[in-house]
Amino acid sequence: xRANLYASAAQTDEERVRELLRAFRKExxxxxxxxxxxxxxxxxxxxxxxERARAAALxxxxxxxxxxxxxxxxxxxxxxxxxxxxxxxxxxxxSLAEYLKEAAE
Numbered sequence: 001x002r003a004n005l006y007a008s009a010a011q012t013d014e015e016r017v018r019e020l021l022r023a024f025r026k027e028x029x030x031x032x033x034x035x036x037x038x039x040x041x042x043x044x045x046x047x048x049x050x051e052r053a054r055a056a057a058l059x060x061x062x063x064x065x066x067x068x069x070x071x072x073x074x075x076x077x078x079x080x081x082x083x084x085x086x087x088x089x090x091x092x093x094x095s096l097a098e099y100l101k102e103a104a105e
Contacts, residue, residue: 013048013049013052016048016051017041017044017045017048020043020044020047020048021040021041021044024040024043024044024078024081024083025040027081027083027084028040028081028083036081039077039080039081040081042077043074043077043078043080043081046070046073046074046077046078047074047077047078049070049074050067050070050071050073050074053066053067053070053071054067054071
């Protein structure tokens with residue numbers, strides 16, 4: 001019975017990676033280069049692994065130190081994609097360039 005559980009879980013992991021790939025590519029908003037596509041796939045895989053490890057840790061099947069490591073790696077991989085960096089709302093007040101231009105006048 002346990003073998004079936006893992007076979008089923010492996011299929012679910014693959015589906016989760018595909019779901020994450022779609023989400024990351026959508027956030028990218030353009031066709032990624034080959035290197036970017038590799039980084040996107042790696043981030044999706046690491047996030048799926050981290051999610052699986054967290055679930056296993058809740059059942060005492062995975063060590064906390066290992067969980068922290070894999071979660072840190074997955075977070076770094078996602079952060080390296082720089083998703084959403086260009087869409088931040090502008091803060092109130094002038095930009096640094098505008099401020100410097102005004103100060104020079």
